[in-house]
Amino acid sequence: MSKYNNEDDYLNLQQPKQVDEFALGETNSDSIEEKSPMPHFFYIVPLVVGFVILVGLGLSIFVMRAWEQTPLPEIDTRSIRVIEPSASSVKASEKTVKLKDNNPSNSVNVTSSTTPITINPGVSTPSEILQPVNVILSQVMPAIGMVLVKTSSKVNSGSGFILRSDGLFVTNYHVIEDAQEIAIKLNSREKVNFADIITYDAQKDLAILKLREIEKYPVLALEENFTPNLGDDLIVLGYPLGVKLGLEVTVSTGIISSIRALPEVNLIQTNAAINHGNSGGPVISRRTGKVIGIVTAKARDSESIGFAINVKELQQIIDK
Numbered sequence: 358m359s360k361y362n363n364e365d366d367y368l369n370l371q372q373p374k375q376v377d378e379f380a381l382g383e384t385n386s387d388s389i390e391e392k393s394p395m396p397h398f399f400y401i402v403p404l405v406v407g408f409v410i411l412v413g414l415g416l417s418i419f420v421m422r423a424w425e426q427t428p429l430p431e432i433d434t435r436s437i438r439v440i441e442p443s444a445s446s447v448k449a450s451e452k453t454v455k456l457k458d459n460n461p462s463n464s465v466n467v468t469s470s471t472t473p474i475t476i477n478p479g480v481s482t483p484s485e486i487l488q489p490v491n492v493i494l495s496q497v498m499p500a501i502g503m504v505l506v507k508t509s510s511k512v513n514s515g516s517g518f519i520l521r522s523d524g525l526f527v528t529n530y531h532v533i534e535d536a537q538e539i540a541i542k543l544n545s546r547e548k549v550n551f552a553d554i555i556t557y558d559a560q561k562d563l564a565i566l567k568l569r570e571i572e573k574y575p576v577l578a579l580e581e582n583f584t585p586n587l588g589d590d591l592i593v594l595g596y597p598l599g600v601k602l603g604l605e606v607t608v609s610t611g612i613i614s615s616i617r618a619l620p621e622v623n624l625i626q627t628n629a630a631i632n633h634g635n636s637g638g639p640v641i642s643r644r645t646g647k648v649i650g651i652v653t654a655k656a657r658d659s660e661s662i663g664f665a666i667n668v669k670e671l672q673q674i675i676d677k
Contacts, residue, residue, distance in 0.1 A: 487590055487643045494592075494608065497641060499545035499575040501606050503596045504528050504637060507538040514599030516638030516652065517541070517566070519576045520675075524550075524568030527671060528637030529653055530557045533564050541568060544606045545575070561622045561670050562653050564637075577639055579668050580647040585625050589613045593629040593663075595638025595652060607635075610643075614662075623667040625650045631663030640665040 497518075504515040515532030519525065526541060533539055539552045550568045557564035568574070593609045596602070611629025618624075625640065631652055640650035650665030 488646050490592060490608070490610065490643070493641060493643065493646045496646060497577055497594070497639070498606065499543070500577045501594050501639070502526065502541045502543040503599070503604065503606075504532055505540045505542070505549075505599075506533050506536045507540075508535045509537060514596065514634050515636040516595035516634065518594075518639045518648070519543075519568075519574045520565070520579075522573050522576050524552075524570070524572070524574050525555070526552060526566040526568060527639075527651060528564050528566065529651070530559050530562045530564045532636050533557070533566070534559075539566060541566070542604060543574075556674065558674055561666060561674070563651065563666060563671055563674055565674065577641075578647045579672060580642055580645060580649045581672075583649050583668050585613050585616050585649065585667065587613055587615070590643040591627060591629065591649065592641045592643060593627070593631060593635065593638060593652060593665075594641065595635035597630075597632035597634045599634045602634075611661075617664065622670055624653070624664045625667055627663050627665060628661040629663060630661075631655045635663075 500519040502517055502519070504517050506513040506515070513532060515528055517526050517528030517532075520527050533554060536554070539554070540549045541552050542549050550570050552566040552568050555565045555567050590610070590612055593611065594606055596604075597607050609630035611627045613625055614628050615626035616623075617626055627640065629640075632655070635652045636654075638652045639648045640652060641647065642649045649668050651668070651671060652663065653666050654664045656662035656664075
């Protein structure tokens with residue numbers, strides 16, 4: 358038996374202290390009075406968590422301002438229709454409604470003329486030449502906006518664009534359905550504007566709003582006498598995932614993949630990226646820089662199959 362194996366020596370008082378040959382000069386690990394230094398990640402984790410919380414607060418601050426610091430439920434970014442391959446569109450009658458507006462001067466005539474943005478004014482561009490994406494974006498960005506809709510139980514988000522310089526704004530009906538209050542954050546401005554519903558067509562999934570603040574707004578031009586052609590290049594603008602991705606507009610490009618003439622509405626199929634929150638955003642031709650469609654849906658369980666309402670459907674509503 359070893360001389361150190363003494364049953365009465367409970368504390369090993371007779372055993373010589375061991376030295377860690379790999380940590381000479383440091384406090385022996387056998388000492389119960391010294392504590393090991395805290396690993397670096399214990400300091401980093403709280404900093405990372407704090408940073409994430411600050412970013413989340415920053416992204417949602419304008420929503421809080423829009424409803425005067427009223428606590429809001431979690432943002433619901435599922436504001437896009439999903440089309441089953443074999444399902445037909447839901448039929449609904451056209452309705453017109455005007456929300457209460459304390460400013461009588463906001464009453465408008467939907468059929469009056471617009472002041473459209475033009476791409477390279479004064480320059481004639483052959484139809485076979487595509488406009489550079491950055492040139493088109495520099496002109497249309499100020500007229501794009503995120504739509505926030507407060508209902509009785511949640512806040513929906515969507516996209517849209519200004520149709521007329523006095524603040525006429527286009528989005529999807531399913532974005533503003535059951536709205537108690539509507540706020541629009543234009544891409545070019547920090548301020549959030551409230552809006553009222555002027556008219557909508559649930560069957561075509563289109564809604565026309567009016568910004569309450571009176572001023573001259575930048576607008577997008579609609580493509581007149583538009584005839585979609587397979588393979589035509591286009592740009593889709595909007596706010597996929599709502600405030601989860603921030604307040605900046607997202608750009609995707611693609612082509613016209615197919616033309617879907619349904620009994621209720623004419624649709625343009627595209628392979629451009631379309632996600633929740635894109636609803637109501639404009640589809641712009643790369644040949645003319647004008648609006649040829651309004652994003653409305655994506656195919657379920659499929660990639661690169663999105664749908665936009667033909668701009669002719671919007672023109673019919675405006676002309677009524």
